[in-house]
Amino acid sequence: MRLTCPLCGERDRREFYYYGAEDYLHRPSEGAPLSEWDSYLHLRDNVAGVVRDLWYHEAGCAQWLVVTRNTVTHEISGVELVAERAK
Amino acid sequence: MRYSGFRVIAEALTGHKGWKPVWRDPDPKPDYDYIIIGGGGHGLATAYYLAKEFGQARIAVLEKGYLGGGNVGRNTTIIRSNYLLDGNEPFYEFSLKLWEGLEQDFNYNAMVSQRGIINLIHTDAQRDAATRRGNAMILHGADARLLSRDEVRQMYPWLNFDNARFPIKGALMQPRGGTVRHDAVAWGYARGADQRGVDLIQNCEVTGMRIENGRIKGVETTRGYIGAKKVGVAVAGSSSKVMAHAGMRLPIESHVLQAFVSEGLKPLIDGVMTFGAGHFYVSQSDKGGLVFGGDIDGYNSYAQRGNLPVIEDVAEGGMALMPAIGRVRLLRTWGGIMDMSMDGSPIIDKTHIEGLYFNGGWCYGGFKATPASGWCFAHLLAKDESHITARAYRFDRFLKGLMIDEKGQGATPNLH
Numbered sequence: 001m002r003l004t005c006p007l008c009g010e011r012d013r014r015e016f017y018y019y020g021a022e023d024y025l026h027r028p029s030e031g032a033p034l035s036e037w038d039s040y041l042h043l044r045d046n047v048a049g050v051v052r053d054l055w056y057h058e059a060g061c062a063q064w065l066v067v068t069r070n071t072v073t074h075e076i077s078g079v080e081l082v083a084e085r086a087k
Numbered sequence: 088m089r090y091s092g093f094r095v096i097a098e099a100l101t102g103h104k105g106w107k108p109v110w111r112d113p114d115p116k117p118d119y120d121y122i123i124i125g126g127g128g129h130g131l132a133t134a135y136y137l138a139k140e141f142g143q144a145r146i147a148v149l150e151k152g153y154l155g156g157g158n159v160g161r162n163t164t165i166i167r168s169n170y171l172l173d174g175n176e177p178f179y180e181f182s183l184k185l186w187e188g189l190e191q192d193f194n195y196n197a198m199v200s201q202r203g204i205i206n207l208i209h210t211d212a213q214r215d216a217a218t219r220r221g222n223a224m225i226l227h228g229a230d231a232r233l234l235s236r237d238e239v240r241q242m243y244p245w246l247n248f249d250n251a252r253f254p255i256k257g258a259l260m261q262p263r264g265g266t267v268r269h270d271a272v273a274w275g276y277a278r279g280a281d282q283r284g285v286d287l288i289q290n291c292e293v294t295g296m297r298i299e300n301g302r303i304k305g306v307e308t309t310r311g312y313i314g315a316k317k318v319g320v321a322v323a324g325s326s327s328k329v330m331a332h333a334g335m336r337l338p339i340e341s342h343v344l345q346a347f348v349s350e351g352l353k354p355l356i357d358g359v360m361t362f363g364a365g366h367f368y369v370s371q372s373d374k375g376g377l378v379f380g381g382d383i384d385g386y387n388s389y390a391q392r393g394n395l396p397v398i399e400d401v402a403e404g405g406m407a408l409m410p411a412i413g414r415v416r417l418l419r420t421w422g423g424i425m426d427m428s429m430d431g432s433p434i435i436d437k438t439h440i441e442g443l444y445f446n447g448g449w450c451y452g453g454f455k456a457t458p459a460s461g462w463c464f465a466h467l468l469a470k471d472e473s474h475i476t477a478r479a480y481r482f483d484r485f486l487k488g489l490m491i492d493e494k495g496q497g498a499t500p501n502l503h
């Protein structure tokens with residue numbers, strides 16, 4: 001599997017570290033009820049199909065990436081910088 | 088038909104014409120008291136114990152493919168109860184005790200072989216941790232022995248004892264651990280359940296759940312609607328997919344774990360061994376192949392195949408431990424889908440929907456748990472309360488901060 005980093009180009013999977021679902025970008029606001037924190041930290045859609053996950057380009061540009069990927073075919077349809085996305 | 092030595096001889100003398108199909112292939116009835124979704128090891132064991140130990144009837148097992156076609160036929164067949172934490176060890180020791188009596192109980196040869204498991208120690212800190220773990224096991228009635236370097240060397244003189252980075256300094260052994268013929272476990276439970284009237288319905292995928300006023304009424308399947316008073320889901324690997332029919336999100340990610348078998352070799356390893364300095368474990372099958380594995384691939388996946396970097400990593404672990412296997416050829420690799428839970432421990436619990444029960448989150452430790460998982464899930468289904476050894480396996484432990492985090496990694500499914 002190879003990921004195309006927006007900054008470094010197409011790189012081997014081993015340069016990247018998988019963190020988890022995109023849910024981690026949606027941190028509950030301060031004072032949110034416990035159930036929201038539980039959902040944010042623990043509960044996942046975990047679909048068989050297209051997902052958006054966070055990867056870290058550990059051995060490259062050290063950027064966090066949102067990767068759009070199919071969990072059944074391992075096909076990658078998009079890689080974006082988290083930093084760009086937040087703007 | 089009961090199996091026995093006499094039966095084998097009688098059949099041999101009469102041309103093996105008396106063997107019958109081991110289970111029926113019934114069509115689904117309009118409704119049941121209990122529906123178990125998932126005809127793998129855990130689902131079949133649940134149906135078996137529900138009928139045998141808890142005296143329940145009108146039970147069906149629904150399987151989307153064929154019986155035992157999922158992870159029960161894809162694992163590396165190891166049984167053990169060498170856990171540390173209170174929430175886990177009594178459950179896995181209960182499971183190991185059930186393994187010990189299993190073949191007599193269901194009258195089927197599952198080739199339960201208590202050949203012993205050793206976890207190698209490479210540092211002083213690991214020896215301290217192994218001592219603590221061994222003591223925890225003994226306190227819960229399991230067996231554990233701390234082996235010195237010389238004792239390990241007597242067992243396996245050809246290991247890489249003097250590796251500059253990871254010298255072998257001893258091992259934690261559980262003599263009662265071992266291996267089991269995994270397919271036969273599914274077949275034995277299936278046969279036992281069928282004999283007690285359980286309908287094992289194959290090629291029957293659940294496509295929806297009928298839920299009215301917070302109560303389950305039945306399931307939609309590819310073979311039509313089937314009503315049920317209680318529905319138990321035991322589909323580890325696909326848990327999130329099936330529970331989505333009930334609108335639930337689970338504390339689970341699906342990950343692929345690869346396993347490997349080498350070409351057949353002469354007897355080399357008579358037990359099960361784990362490398363303590365990397366993730367590598369190995370045993371040798373009765374056919375002579377080295378059966379081994381390592382880490383999950385590390386990213387969310389439903390593809391039952393893995394990627395090459397993990398194969399390389401596992402091979403490196405094997406070479407670091409056993410340089411002698413350097414020229415052994417790999418025969419097969421394959422992958423299975425794991426329910427990786429947020430704390431590395433399973434869930435056997437009710438849901439907020441009345442009559443809907445869940446069993447999953449087994450990570451890559453589900454096979455050894457099969458008998459106790461079936462027993463405890465049957466207990467929950469029949470009595471509406473958790474079995475004493477499975478009381479910690481609750482959905483709400485994440486919300487309440489009562490995680491059973493054997494590896495101490497926190498809420499990170501890919502690191503357990």
